[in-house]
Amino acid sequence: MEHPLDDSGQTLDDDIADPSLWHWANMTADETCGAVCRINTGIRNRGSWWEAVEQATDQVCWGCDLEPWPNERAYGHEIWTVLHDGLPIRRVAAYTNLWSVPCPRGIQHRHRGTRCLIGHFVYGIMCFFKFMGEGRENVALTSLESVMDLAFIVHHAPCRSQWAFPVEEVAENYERILTDVWHRHLPVPDRWLRASSPLRCWRRRAPEPQEASARNLESPRIQCLVLTMYPRELERMAMIVETYAKYCDSLQFVIAGSGPSFFRGYQIVNLRQFFDIAADPQPTESFREPNTIEKTFMALNFAGLHLRQLPEERKPHVICRLDSDTLFLPPNLRRILACRNFSSADPWAIGFDNYAHKHQQPGRVFLNGGTGVCLSRAALEVLSKEISAGKLMRSSSPGDWNTGHCVTAPGHWDDVVLGACLAQLGVSFSRWGTDCEGRSLFWPDGLQYAFPGPGQIRPRRLPPKGSFFQPPSSEGKRLPGTDRQPEVSNYHFWLYRVWQHLACSPPIWLGDFPVSFHPYRNRTLGRRHFAYFQRKVQLQVERFKDLLKRFPERIIMRAVWGMMKKTKANRRIFKERLKLFAGPNHLYYNKDPVEYPMHKIKDCTHTSNLRYRDRQLIYQKNLKPREEVVQAYAQKRKDAATLKKYRAFLKKQLLTLGPEAVEDMSMEDFVEEATKRQVRDVFTKTEGDELPKEKKEKLFYETWLPKKKYSANKNRRKGVNHFAPDLIWKQPKEEDGK
Structure with missing residues (x-):
């Protein structure tokens, strides 16, 4: 087949002559620019032409009739058949001769310009079975991860019925494998199961090991351990006391340095009085590595040792390790524990599941420390026993945090080290950090970034423009006035979480009963957002334009009620006399209503x-x-008072110098001499005294605004005249029409 010529008479490249690209070019060609023109102007940038066909129904199926995809389609059906006949996962490769499939050993690097993405979807699944047969589970799971990144667009492809491995079946098996391997620390299951139901947003979960069968009527007791630094973080400590401190059954501030024993009635624990650990870095020691890893383990060890001394009726069921900038909601955590009937006698942990390090060192899933890590009583006892037995290794090298062992090294990666340590001890990670619709309950960001807007955290629906598992460029667009990059935040939040949103598209990816937010370093903002969840059991947000479509009369009702005085008589009048109807129809035709002249409004x-x-x-x-x-x-x-003071000063100096001394002086010389004499007198009088302290002006947090009352009603009180009697403004009288 001869390749068409472009406008200059040159033959197009083989890469440009891809049939899928010609399909796009013919579909978008017009009189001003034909198919060849379309290719020459936009095809060479693969991202541009892919964006142009995002709405096409057959975008994933282009080029699937060309080699080698027809053979792979038949091969996929063969593997799928033997799987459902009961063949174990690790024996599929040997039985179906998957050794000949050229699977890459690393992460799949496919871009948007690749043809037949549904073929790549099945190809990645075949590589998963090949690597499982070779015993390389980590590489096999990586291949399955690249498959899940294509699952959303493959699920909506029109040709999906021609290929094996339906998306709902792959998603259900992947979720089961992820739960067993990364959350319960078990090997990959032996069997590949059929899909139990179609792909739905709300998915019922299998009971976790810590969910007891007998209902516990006792409210879970929560102990809060807040890692902080005194006095550098007094503002954050005040925010905690004013928000969630009273909802914890017990709360301790944990420091590693000098400080008081109590702060506003809550205990401050200095770990250096009990353990040999490094002190908290001072503000001038910016070069020092933080002691967060060592501090976290010693704080949990202190809580475990203290737990042994408490009577049974006072022992907490859950111990939460929190940062000083974590906004925590204990009532919502109690709701999860009571609803799922979690038993504190089983070792488990709950928080925000972070998958960033499961395919790199230390090769573990961990719970994000910023949103808080909550351990059951049994898990804390196991960890404290391990630390007390001296099995916690100590290192002075900052890079030892990623070794995958229980080690205290300088640095702030305490959540990664704690996750690896809990995995070694067999402590399972609960999946109830998200609800049944994949919405997060431990939110690793501010509340404002959960709502629709330019900075909202929301999943991507299409493969990235570059390669899979590659973070966006750090030079991307930033939100005005902040250092936040929405694309980078979305990437890190949804990394390896594609299976959670395959069938869901809620406007907000925050659960109805969130447990924590991070970071909150502004005391006022923390109190305000915490108050949202005290007034409402469930956070509900509705835009004005949406309310205008549903119940426009409610807008008028609220406006009218806002202008009325809140008295009993007005409440009765409001209920009885205000009648609103959306549209021309109403219930009062028998009253002969008169149409209001709308042009007068x-x-x-x-x-x-x-x-x-x-x-x-x-x-x-x-x-x-x-x-x-x-x-x-x-x-x-003001001028009169200044002149009066100046005259008194000159009169005093005249009496001091005497009339004879100033008789021959000019006025300028007299003022200069008087000023010098006053300076000498003040210097002699104040010599040896301490300098007066400058009064420090109080400013609002992170601003240059002074703390003072701002009011637009100054000097406007009723009945008070602030004008001079002889200067009261009077409106000029009109004379001769002027």
């Missing part, structure tokens, strides 16, 4: 929403002349 403008005295025309006409009179009067009084 003024348009709602920005000026009409302002107070009468804040409108620009009123200000220029009435208020500005008054302010000028008041300012002139105040300046006149």
Whole structure:
């Protein structure tokens, strides 16, 4: 087949002559730019042409009729058949002769320009079985991860019925494998199971080992261990006391340095009084590695040793290790524990599952420390026993945190080391850090980034423009006024989590009953967001435009009620007399209603929403002349007082020097001599005294705004006249029509 010529008469490259690209070019060609023109202008940038066909229904199936995809399609059906006949996963490769399949040993690097993505989907599954047969489980799971990154678009492809391995079956088996391997620390299951149901957003989960069969009527007791530094983080400690401290059954602030024993009634534990650990770094020691890893393990060891001394009725069921900038909601955690009937006698942990290090050192899933790590009583006892027995290794090298052992090394990667240590001890990670719809309950970001907007955390629906598992460029777009990059945040949040949103598309990926947020270093913002979940059991947000479509009369009702005084009589009038109907139909045709002349209603403008005295025309006409009179009067009084003080100063100096001494002086010489004499007197009088301390101006947090009352109603109290009696403004009388 001869390749077509471009506009310059040159033959197009073999890569450009891909049939899938010609399909796109013919579909988008018009009179001004034909198929060849389309290819020459946009095809060479693969990202551009892929974006143009995102809405095409057959985008995943292009090129599947070309070699080698027809043979692979038949090969996939053969493997799928023997799997459902009961063949174990590790024997599939030998039985179906998968040794000849050229599978890469590393992560799949496929880009959007690749043809027949559904073929790559099945190809990745075949490589999973090949590597499992060779005993290389980590490489096999990596291949399965690249398969799940294609699952969303493959599930909506029209040709999916022609290929083996339906998406719902792959997703269900992958979720089961992920739970056993990374959460329960078990080997890969032996069998590949059929899908139990179609792909749905709400998925029922199998009971976890710690879910007891007998219902426990006792409310779970929660102990909060907050890692902080005194006095550097007093602002955060105050936020904790004012928000969630009273909802914890017991709360201790943990430091490693000097400090008081209590802060606003809550105990401060200095770990250096009990253990030999490094002190907290000081603000001037920016070069020092933090002691977070050692501090976390010693804080949990202290809690475990203290646990042995408590009576049974006072022992906590759950111990949560929290950062000082974590916004924690203990009532919502109690709700999860009571709903699932978690037993504190079984070793388990719960938090935000972070999968970033499961395919790199230390090769473990861990719970994000920023959102908090909550351990059961049994898990804490196991960990404390291990530390007390001296099995916790100590290292002075900052890079030893990723060895995968229980080790205390300088650095702040305490959550990674704690996850590896808990995995070695057999402590399972609960999957109830997310709800049954894949929405997160331990939110590793601020509450504002859960709502729709430019910075919202939401999953990507298509493969990346570059290669899989490659983070976006750090030079991406940032939100105005912040260092936040939405693409980077989305990448790290949804890494290896594609299976959670295959069938779900909620507007908010935050659960109805969130347990924690991170980070919150602003005391005012932390209190405000914590109050949201105290007023409402479930957070509900509805935009104005959505309410206008559903119940427009509610907007008018709220506006009318906002302008009425809140009295019993007005409540009765509001209920009885306000009748609102959306549309032309109503219930009062028998009353002969008269249509209101709508043309008399003024348009709602920005000026009409302002107070009468804040409108620009009123200000220029009435208020500005008054302010000028008041300012002139105040300046006149100020000048008179200054002149009076200056005369008194000169009179005092004249009496001191004597009339004879100043008789021959000019006025300028007399003022200069008087000023020098006053300076000498002040210096002699204050010599040896301490300098007066400068009064430090109080500013709002992270601003340059001074803390003072801001009011637009200053000097406007009713019945008080602030103008000089002889300078009260009077409107000029009109004379001869002027």
